[in-house]
Amino acid sequence: MTEVLKPTAEQRDSLHILPLCMLPIETVVLRRASLIKNSRLETALEFFKDKESGSGQLTIKELPDYLQEVDHDALERDIAKLRRLEQMPSFDVYSCRISLRALGIEVNDEEYLKLSDEMLVALSARMQEFTRPLIAQVFGAEIKGGEDASDLIGMLRNPDKEEALRRLNMLAAELQVQVSEIPRFIEDYGDIFLSLAYFRKxxxxxxxxxxxxxxxxxxxxxxxxxxxxxxxxxxxxxxxxxxxxxxxxxxxxxxxxxxxxxxxxxxxxxxxxxxxxxxxxxxxxxxxxxxxxxxxxxxxxxxxxxxxxxxxxxxxxxxxxxxxxxxxxxxxxxxxxxxxxx
Structure with a gap:
């Protein structure tokens, strides 16, 4: 049974790590590696990293010499893909969404291009400045804010006050959408400003x-x-x-x-x-x-x-x-x- 590898929280939240397990890589040994940026902004393949052994890195150019007992046709296809990836200036999830699409490289699971739950918690306080005006727009000044986008979607789907419903209709009219489409707007709004909160951090x-x-x-x-x-x-x-x-x-x-x-x-x-x-x-x-x-x-x-x-x-x-x-x-x-x- 093939082991399914997934990016760790640290990798998903990083600016400089691109775990290859999230991409359709054919060479099995490469799926355990990550592309990383070093202090010189060079791109390297990192196969392991720990305090005792340090970081085991190879350049893309060195791969054929070290990986001789693999399918060479598959390795050549993977290397061609890695050559395109090394041109990316950053490996954060938001840059990856744009750059991978531009390069025509698919992701095994779109969830891999989202920040970890741990990072979402760390960014919650920063997100309040973006959620507060949205809450005030619909619920008025008496609600202080601080809810994340998913909480807001629940609140907006089931407004329990006449004033909130009136404001919700006004917001929909201003955005030129149906009230039923407001939750999708909130998701879009939340993701855009989550990216801003992440980069600000x-x-x-x-x-x-x-x-x-x-x-x-x-x-x-x-x-x-x-x-x-x-x-x-x-x-x-x-x-x-x-x-x-x-x-x-x-x-x-x-x-x-x-x-x-x-x-x-x-x-x-x-x-x-x-x-x-x-x-x-x-x-x-x-x-x-x-x-x-x-x-x-x-x-x-x-x-x-x-x-x-x-x-x-x-x-x-x-x-x-x-x-x-x-x-x-x-x-x-x-x-x-x-x-x-x-």
Whole structure:
């Protein structure tokens, strides 16, 4: 009996892991592996990972040499698929929905492209700011909010007050749908803003690390070794400038999402909701790519250097050159292109 493998909660909630068990991969041994992004934003195949053994990785190019006792025709088809997947800038579920569809690659189960229950709980507080105006629209100010989309659907299917029913009819009219279609709108609304809450969490997690990383680099720039080496001083200044620009720009994108959301609730209409939905979904892949890149770099830095062991000038310089610089220009280009579409 064939074992059915499923993505773990950690994998589903990650920006940088794509478990191959969720895709129609023919080579059995590959189904246990994951595509991952490293701190250089290179894509590799990870076959195992634990504290004692570390991470067992291969590049896609190395696969034929290591997997010789398999169906070579099937392996070639899988490698062709992996070559397309490695171009994706992020492996979060929202980027995957868009990118896999664009690549013509199916998913074994659509449930795999949803966040885990654990992440939904973690995002519940963030979702309140999106559910609150919706509840107020139908039930009035006396209901505080905080319910998730499924709770809202139940409430809206069975409004127990005349005022709620009146408001529900008004909302349906504004959205140009039948009252019976409101639950589907709620599901759509909930999923769109769940994605926004997820990406905001990722941004909120990485920004404090970036804020600690910048002074760490500036300390290096003030050392005698770097002050007297203009090319290296300029290089480090460019790293700080690029990271500041990227961080500021992507934060500005989220502010733009907020403004559009507020505009929608100030003047509810089908056209405005379509505009908000398109704005957010059009940015899923680039937001995911930028956050994936920043997160992987800062995670690697945080694991390598600590307050107790901040590293000397040479160790810091080598780390920045080998781990921070590779792929940084790619993140910058991705964010610049996205910023131009706001």
């Amino acid at each position: 990722c941004l909120d997690d990485v920004v404090p690390v970036l804020d600690n990383f910048m002074p760490w680099v500036k300390e290096l720039m003030e050392t005698w070794m770097i002050r007297n080496d203009r090319p290296k001083h300029r290089l480090l200044g460019n790293v700080i400038s690029d990271l500041s620009d990227i961080s500021g720009s992507i934060t500005g994108r989220f502010e733009s999402f907020d403004r559009k959301t507020q505009d929608f609730w100030s003047d509810v209409s089908a056209a405005r909701f379509a505009e908000v939905r398109k704005l957010i979904t059009d940015h899923h892949v680039t937001v995911g790519g930028v956050l994936c890149g920043l997160t992987m770099k800062m995670t690697h830095w945080k694991a390598r250097f600590t307050k107790e062991n901040p590293g000397g000038p040479q160790a810091r310089l080598e780390f920045i050159i080998s781990e921070i610089l590779p792929g940084l220009d790619r993140i910058k280009r991705l964010e610049q292109r996205a910023a131009g579409t706001r």
